[in-house]
Amino acid sequence: MIFSSLNFLLFFPIVFLAYWLSAGWLRKTILLFASYFFYMSWLPSYGLLLFFLTAANYVIALAIEKYKHKKAFLILSLAVNLGSLAYFKYANFLFQSFFESATATNGYFGLIKVPQIQPVLDVVLPLGISFFAFEFIHYTVDVRAGGKAIKNPLDFALFAAFFPSQVSGPIKRYQQFNEQLNAPKKLNQLDIIEGLGLLMKGLFKKVALADNLAAITSAGVYKVFDLGTVDAWILMFAFLLQVYFDFSGYTDMGIGAARMLGFHLPNNFDLPYVASKNLIEFWQRWHITLTTWLRDYVQTPLTGFRASRLRFNIATLITMTACGLWHGAAWHYVAWGFVHGVLLVLTREYLQVVKGSQKLKKLHGKKWMIPLACLCTFITVHFTQSLFLAKSIDDALIIMRSMVCYTPSALGLAEMFWQSPVVVPLVLYTLWGLAFVEIPWLPLKNFKNVALVKSFFAATPARQYAFLVCIFVAAIAFCPASSSPFIYFQF
Amino acid sequence: MTLSTLEKTEITGHSVAAKKPRRRLLSIVEFLLFLIVGLVLLEPVLKLAGVADEENYLLDDKIGWKPVPNRSATFRGEGYSRYKINSLGMRDKERTIAKPPNTFRIAVIGCSMTEGKQVPLDNTYCSVLEKQLNKDGGAIKYEVLNFAVSAYTLGQEYLRLKNFALQFKPDLVVFTARPNALLYMGPDLDKGFFNARPVFGVMPDGTLVEDHNFQRHWTASAEGKRVKNFTWLSTHSCLYGVVGKCAYSLAEYKKNFVARFYLKFVSKQRRKQILASLTLPGVDVRDSMKAQGVALDYLGKVAAAIVRESKSECDKAHCRFLLAYLPTQTRYMNASEQQIIHRFSEDMKLELVDFNPEFEHLQSVSLTPLYIDIHPSKFGHEKIAAYLKTQLEKKGLLKLSNGANSVESAVSSNVN
Numbered sequence: 025m026i027f028s029s030l031n032f033l034l035f036f037p038i039v040f041l042a043y044w045l046s047a048g049w050l051r052k053t054i055l056l057f058a059s060y061f062f063y064m065s066w067l068p069s070y071g072l073l074l075f076f077l078t079a080a081n082y083v084i085a086l087a088i089e090k091y092k093h094k095k096a097f098l099i100l101s102l103a104v105n106l107g108s109l110a111y112f113k114y115a116n117f118l119f120q121s122f123f124e125s126a127t128a129t130n131g132y133f134g135l136i137k138v139p140q141i142q143p144v145l146d147v148v149l150p151l152g153i154s155f156f157a158f159e160f161i162h163y164t165v166d167v168r169a170g171g172k173a174i175k176n177p178l179d180f181a182l183f184a185a186f187f188p189s190q191v192s193g194p195i196k197r198y199q200q201f202n203e204q205l206n207a208p209k210k211l212n213q214l215d216i217i218e219g220l221g222l223l224m225k226g227l228f229k230k231v232a233l234a235d236n237l238a239a240i241t242s243a244g245v246y247k248v249f250d251l252g253t254v255d256a257w258i259l260m261f262a263f264l265l266q267v268y269f270d271f272s273g274y275t276d277m278g279i280g281a282a283r284m285l286g287f288h289l290p291n292n293f294d295l296p297y298v299a300s301k302n303l304i305e306f307w308q309r310w311h312i313t314l315t316t317w318l319r320d321y322v323q324t325p326l327t328g329f330r331a332s333r334l335r336f337n338i339a340t341l342i343t344m345t346a347c348g349l350w351h352g353a354a355w356h357y358v359a360w361g362f363v364h365g366v367l368l369v370l371t372r373e374y375l376q377v378v379k380g381s382q383k384l385k386k387l388h389g390k391k392w393m394i395p396l397a398c399l400c401t402f403i404t405v406h407f408t409q410s411l412f413l414a415k416s417i418d419d420a421l422i423i424m425r426s427m428v429c430y431t432p433s434a435l436g437l438a439e440m441f442w443q444s445p446v447v448v449p450l451v452l453y454t455l456w457g458l459a460f461v462e463i464p465w466l467p468l469k470n471f472k473n474v475a476l477v478k479s480f481f482a483a484t485p486a487r488q489y490a491f492l493v494c495i496f497v498a499a500i501a502f503c504p505a506s507s508s509p510f511i512y513f514q515f
Numbered sequence: 516m517t518l519s520t521l522e523k524t525e526i527t528g529h530s531v532a533a534k535k536p537r538r539r540l541l542s543i544v545e546f547l548l549f550l551i552v553g554l555v556l557l558e559p560v561l562k563l564a565g566v567a568d569e570e571n572y573l574l575d576d577k578i579g580w581k582p583v584p585n586r587s588a589t590f591r592g593e594g595y596s597r598y599k600i601n602s603l604g605m606r607d608k609e610r611t612i613a614k615p616p617n618t619f620r621i622a623v624i625g626c627s628m629t630e631g632k633q634v635p636l637d638n639t640y641c642s643v644l645e646k647q648l649n650k651d652g653g654a655i656k657y658e659v660l661n662f663a664v665s666a667y668t669l670g671q672e673y674l675r676l677k678n679f680a681l682q683f684k685p686d687l688v689v690f691t692a693r694p695n696a697l698l699y700m701g702p703d704l705d706k707g708f709f710n711a712r713p714v715f716g717v718m719p720d721g722t723l724v725e726d727h728n729f730q731r732h733w734t735a736s737a738e739g740k741r742v743k744n745f746t747w748l749s750t751h752s753c754l755y756g757v758v759g760k761c762a763y764s765l766a767e768y769k770k771n772f773v774a775r776f777y778l779k780f781v782s783k784q785r786r787k788q789i790l791a792s793l794t795l796p797g798v799d800v801r802d803s804m805k806a807q808g809v810a811l812d813y814l815g816k817v818a819a820a821i822v823r824e825s826k827s828e829c830d831k832a833h834c835r836f837l838l839a840y841l842p843t844q845t846r847y848m849n850a851s852e853q854q855i856i857h858r859f860s861e862d863m864k865l866e867l868v869d870f871n872p873e874f875e876h877l878q879s880v881s882l883t884p885l886y887i888d889i890h891p892s893k894f895g896h897e898k899i900a901a902y903l904k905t906q907l908e909k910k911g912l913l914k915l916s917n918g919a920n921s922v923e924s925a926v927s928s929n930v931n
Binding site: 030236239240243250435439443444445447448449452484486489491493494497498501502503504505 | 554560765
């Protein structure tokens with residue numbers, strides 16, 4: 025069941041009504057039941073895996089808290105979580121890489137016999153496994169560091185299975201979630217309006233924008249040899265927007281659904297494409313919950329709290345390479361993560377240089393420099409994202425070459441983009457963004473008219489509901505006949 | 516002295532209670548007012564984007580469906596393109612039914628492969644062919660009229676030719692068969708709207724028969740009635756397209772959850788009745804590869820009868836007839852179908868252009884893609900036009916049927 029499906033349109037109102045109409049003590053059970061139903065609608069056996077991991081981590085965390093051998097239990101927890109992640113997500117990748125390298129080196133110089141037909145494990149990747157494995161790791165590591173383990177199994181099961189954040193995050197922190205879970209809740213209009221607003225905004229982003237951009241992306245990505253220069257830039261531009269609208273749309277819907285049930289999930293995006301002055305800031309604004317998770321549970325353990333610059337930079341490289349691998353079991357994802365790691369190191373070094381130079385400081389302090397820096401960051405992400413989009417490193421290099429060396433357009437992606445129905449919703453979304461979102465370097469809030477528009481729509485709940493219905497209608501209208509699955513489901 | 520909130524509520528409680536329903540009513544009115552204004556503003560936005568008018572066809576009792584005249588929309592199948600249907604309901608520029616003087620008219624009958632919604636109008640092979648034929652600027656003007664409509668079967672093409680295209684007095688009819696045309700001749704069990712099409716069969720003596728049972732069956736359904744009764748709205752409002760889209764999605768949803776089990780659980784007799792309403796055996800031939808051999812043989816006879824009737828209509832109207840077997844990617848090719856088409860064309864002594872051998876070669880040498888997926892790309896349309904032109908010239912089909920060598924000479928002889 026995906027948030028933008030008819031199934032969810034039927035499922036969520038039922039859960040919402042059942043949740044708010046039932047007595048307080050029953051609500052957690054209803055949510056847990058709904059969450060398992062939601063997860064098992066993909067494949068019933070997935071539920072068993074989720075249940076097993078939940079039970080294992082619940083017991084291990086209690087053991088960490090109670091017994092002396094905390095480190096051993098933590099290692100056991102990591103083995104369970106990373107082991108299941110490795111098996112379901114990376115086993116075939118490891119097999120394939122092993123046999124490919126063995127073939128290339130003639131069976132590691134004759135040491136092993138390479139079979140002609142390479143074995144492939146028949147494994148179906150359980151949806152969201154990366155997300156809930158990360159949540160479990162955070163939980164056991166924090167308990168090991170002195171945090172309190174969750175005693176109530178129902179609470180812990182719900183932390184793991186909570187359907188609004190189950191499949192694609194945001195990656196929750198158990199401290200905040202548990203606190204909210206046990207706080208008394210009352211249905212209020214603000215939560216409904218804001219939750220519905222996020223649901224509609226997410227739906228619009230997904231079906232009106234991302235799904236329409238998907239056709240342009242798929243027209244180019246399978247024909248990289250035919251890409252001209254303009255095609256390559258348009259392809260990457262379309263993909264960059266698609267991946268943002270797709271993922272942030274899903275997250276908005278998740279946060280919105282949670283909000284309507286009285287939960288506040290952490291934000292995952294903060295204008296990454298328009299407000300990031302450098303790549304470090306980009307990663308602070310893009311998939312925030314993953315970045316902070318990587319910082320807390322990969323980079324910090326590698327560096328310690330007082331690390332040398334060299335150690336910090338090496339830790340950054342390792343963290344970002346792991347980040348790439350997390351995104352997908354393929355070498356082009358690893359390369360993408362590594363390249364971003366290198367760029368982050370270079371950015372950090374450059375910022376050190378700026379710190380020490382008055383001239384550069386002055387230059388970077390100029391007003392026009394901020395949008396220019398944002399543009400440069402956008403172009404950098406635009407360019408490197410080809411490693412993320414392409415099906416292999418070779419394909420990515422072909423896309424990059426097409427972007428740099430001029431070749432005439434063969435696929436006509438620019439024409440396709442202009443003819444597509446995505447331009448109008450993109451303009452609508454931009455107008456909405458200008459009116460309602462504060463872009464740091466664009467002080468539109470000072471304009472009276474913008475403030476007027478904002479207050480006009482937000483004046484009464486009736487107007488807001490009417491506005492939301494219009495967004496819903498527009499989303500359906502722009503939705504293409506076949507909706508594509510969420511990109512981040514595969515991660 | 517200040518009053519606490521509780522005291523305030525107690526004192527003014529009566530008036531607040533009286534105001535509450537009125538306030539609620541005002542909120543509802545405000546909501547509706549803003550909703551209406553919002554939707555009214557949304558209509559031109561959707562029009563501008565060319566979306567939400569999925570009901571691009573009008574139901575038609577005879578042929579199944581026809582394009583909505585003057586409809587402009589964005590095609591969102593394989594890629595995107597803005598297209599416009601002309602006032603006569605053709606994916607073509609504005610034409611007149613009456614043939615202009617000194618004009619050689621070619622009517623191209625076909626389906627989506629010819630309609631070419633995936634590419635701009637100027638890039639469809641009909642437009643390109645017209646441009647190429649008129650390039651020399653002779654005394655005679657060539658018109659290549661595009662009568663193709665998406666998802667038409669060979670049977671529907673025959674009806675389009677007989678009831679519509681021949682009114683334009685063409686000098687040559689290019690009757691196209693898409694790849695896998697035979698397999699797409701049955702009722703389409705998967706698609707709601709496209710069920711509403713006549714199905715063709717052939718009697719043991721070879722007579723072509725037309726069956727509207729399946730079409731009537733669908734038109735009598737709730738979805739069929741909705742489409743039929745709200746024609747005005749669906750042709751004039753993009754927003755109504757949202758209703759259509761929702762209705763279609765709901766119908767699909769219902770179909771998946773209920774109707775898929777329906778045939779399994781109804782009585783044998785009812786199942787027989789439903790199946791008997793279909794001329795063809797109650798199987799979706801595309802899904803049943805095993806049935807292909809048997810079905811193709813039968814469908815080949817139906818196709819032959821359709822083509823024979825189409826040719827005979829053209830003969831009556833004194834225009835030439837060419838059967839064109841359009842190209843497809845090698846992986847979609849159906850060699851058995853190709854053989855059947857070649858066999859009956861030979862039997863009937865038809866002029867046939869099979870694009871596939873040429874395009875198979877082109878596909879292997881061309882760096883530019885010929886197809887988007889199933890449908891031809893801009894480059895593919897260009898190549899179809901070029902090959903068709905060569906074949907028309909080679910077969911001498913650009914000659915008038917009165918015996919003159921060419922239109923030019925016919926005109927000059929008329930002038931003399």
